[in-house]
Amino acid sequence: MDLIMKKLFLLPIFSILLLTLNAQSQNRNRPTNWPDSIYSGKQGGFHVQGVAVDQKNGYVYFSFTDKLIKMDLSGKLIGSVTGFVGHLGDLDFNTDDGKIYGSLEYKNDAIGNGIKKALGMQDTHETGFYIAIFDGSRITRPDMNAETEDLLRTVYLPEVVSDYEAEVQVGDTVRPHRFACSGIDGVAFAPAIGSSAMHKKYLYVAYGIYGDTDRNDNDYQILLTYDISHWNNYAKPLSQDQLHHSGPKKPLEKYFIKTGSTNYGIQNLAYDPNSGNLFAAVYRGTKASFPNYDLFVIDGHQKPIESQITLGNDKIKAKTLSLLQAGPQDTKTGIRGWHFPWGATGLCPLGDGLFYISHNEKTKDGQQQSTLYLYKWVGSTEQAFIRDK
Template sequence: MNRNLLRAAASMAVTLFTFLAQPAAASEPVPPAQLPRLIDSGTFPTGHIQGIAVDTEHRYIYYSYTTMLVKADMQGRVVGTVTGLVGHLGSLTFNAEDGRVYGSLEYKNDAIGRGILAASGHDGEINDGFYIAIFDVDRITRTDMSAERDGVMTAVFIGDILRDYTATVRTEQGERQHRFGCSGFDGITFGPRFGRTGGHRYLTLSYGIYDDTTRTDNDYQVLLQYDTRRWRRYEAPLSQSAMHRNGPEHPDGRYFVFTGNTAYGVQNLCYDDATKRWYMAVYYGQKPQYPNYTLFAVDAASRPVKSTLRGIPYVGRENVLPLSDTGVEDKATGIRGWHFPYGSTGLCAIGDGYFYISHHYVENKRQGSRIRLYRWTGSAEHPFEQVR
C-alpha cells in the first residue's frame, strides 16, 4: 500500500478513537431530577443575589449580584463575570430561542439607587432609566469582563416603566408620585401570552411597587408583555454616562393582578410549563388588611378580564388576571397565596415541575446563595418540596 495512504489511514483511526473516547458533549438538556440538588454560588462583595437563570442544555447557571452577572457551571465553579454596572441588576431569565440571558436593569436616584452609586464609588447622580440587559453569554469566558467595553452586554430601554416611575398622579389620598406606586421593575421571564398555555413566548416584566401603606393605588402587581423577535433593532451597548433611549414605544400587553401591597413588587417571576402557571415571589407587605403572602400564582389559561381597578381612580378599565385557585385562601379578602420563605432572591422553573430556588446567606460580610432543587407539590401549606 502507498506510504501516504498508510499515514492517512492511521491518522483517521486515531481521530475516530479519540472521538469515541471523549465524553458526550453537553448538548442535550439534563432531566431536571438528575440535576445537582445543591449549587453553592460562593460569596461576593457586590450585594445580595437578586435572581438566577439556568441553561440545562449547556449546563450553566447564572446569578445576578446587584451590580454583577456571574456565569458558573452546574457545580458552582465560576466561569466568568460581567462587572462595572452602577445600576441595579435584578431578576434574570434564559431565552432558549437565542441562547442569551435577559435581566432587569434599573438606574434611579431613590434610596436604593443612591446606595448602589455610593457602593460603586460613583460620584454625583445618574439619569433615571430602566432597561432590559441582554447578555451574550457565549462570550463570557473570564472574570471581570466590562459590561460597557467587552461586547458582552446590550440593552433595550423600557419607556413605560420610566413614565410610570416619574409620573405624578391624583390618588384617593391626594397627589402622589409614581403611578401605581411604581418603583421600577424586577421580576422577568419568558412565557406565553396571558390567557394561553402555548404559542410564542413573550418577555414578561413585573413592576417594583413601593410599600407605602398610606395609599390605595399600589395593591396590584403590574405585568408587561413584549414580543422580542424584532428587538435587535433596539439593542445597543449601554454607556452609563450617556444612556441611550432605544426601545419599544409600548408593550404588547399590560396586565394587573390584585395581591394586596408588597414590598417592592415581584422580585422573581417564572413560568412553569409543567403546571402551566406563573409564579411571583415577593417580599411580604405591611398593610394589615391583607394576608401578605410571599408567593402568588396565576394560571396561564386564565383569560384577562377588562375591569375597573380597586383604589385607582386615575385609569379606566384594565386587563385584570385572577390569582390561581391553588394556595391558601384569605377569607376576608379572597386573596390566595403562600407564606413560602424562599424565592424572592431566585426562583427558576427548570422543567417537569422542578425548580431551583435561592437560599440567601451572609458570610464574613459577603453575600452568597445556596441554590436548592425543589419539586412542586401543589400543597396549599407547602407548595414546594426540597429534593434531597
C-alpha cells in the first residue's frame, strides 16, 4: 500500500478516534448520576425566573427576580447576588467563557413598578434592557452586592429599548410598544439556526411580549441574535441610579416565530444540543383563535425563511423560523406545540435528552421556592416530557 493510500485508509480511523475522545471528554464533565431533584430553599417574595447549570464544576444557578442564587448539586447554598431593583429573568451558562448570562430589565410597566413597590423603591422613568454577565467563580458567599462587588457586568440592548418605546398603529388605535414588546426574558446560547457549523455559538435573546387580545401584532415570538465575541468592549459595571447605554447598536439577526399570542413572550429559552433545537416555554395566551400551548420547539435545522408578515396595519419583511413538526398540531392555524404545565420558570437541557425543569411554588407564609426535577424529552403527540427516575 503506497503512502497516499495509507493516509486515505487511516483518515476515517483518526476521525472516529477524535470523535470518541471528544465524547469521553464531554462525559467526564457531567455527573454520572444527576440528582432526581434539587431544592432552592425559600427565597423571599419574588418567584423563580430561570435556572442554569455549570456541568463542569457542578453548580446550579437560580434567578429569583431580584437575586441570583448559586448552589451545588446537593442543594447546598454557595453564594448569592442581591441588590437588584430591576427584573432578573432567564439564565444560561456559557461554556466558552464559564460565565452566567441573564436578562435584566428596568421599566415602568406593571412588572417593573410592582418590583419597585415590593422593594419600597421610588418610581423612575428610565428604561433599560440589559444582558447581565456574572462571573460565577467570584460568587463565594451569600448576599454579595450586585453593584459594589466585582462580579457582574452588563451590556445594553438599544434594539429592545427602541421597540419598547415605539408607538404603532393597530386598527384605528395608536398602541404603545412596537411588536407589543414588553422587554426581554428568555436567553440561550446556540449555533446559527439552519447551519451545519456547530462550533460557533451565538446569544439568542427572546422578547417579552404583551398578551393583549385586542391587537394583532403580538402573535409572533421574536428572537434577537448576537455575536458576543467583542462584548468586553461594551460590558460595564451595574449602576442602577444611572443606567449606562453601552451596547451593540443592532443584533446580527431578528427572527419571528408564529405561535399565537402569549402572556409576556418566551419566559425560558433553552438550546438542547442533543436534538439541535431551541425550546421555548411560555405563559399561555388567551386568544380563542390560537391553541395557546405552553411549550414550543423551534427547529434548529431549518434555515430561516424570508417572509412578509402582517403586524398591526403594516406588512413587513421578516426572517421567520419554523416550529418543529412534532407534537399536537392545531387544525385551524397549523401551529404545533405542547400543553405542559412546567418550564416557564426554569428549563435547562443537560444532554442525552435530559432536562432540569423548575416546579415553582409559593409557601403559606408567602415565600417563593423552586424544585428542579429531572425529566426526559419525549416529544410525542401525547406528551412533551416524562419524569426520569
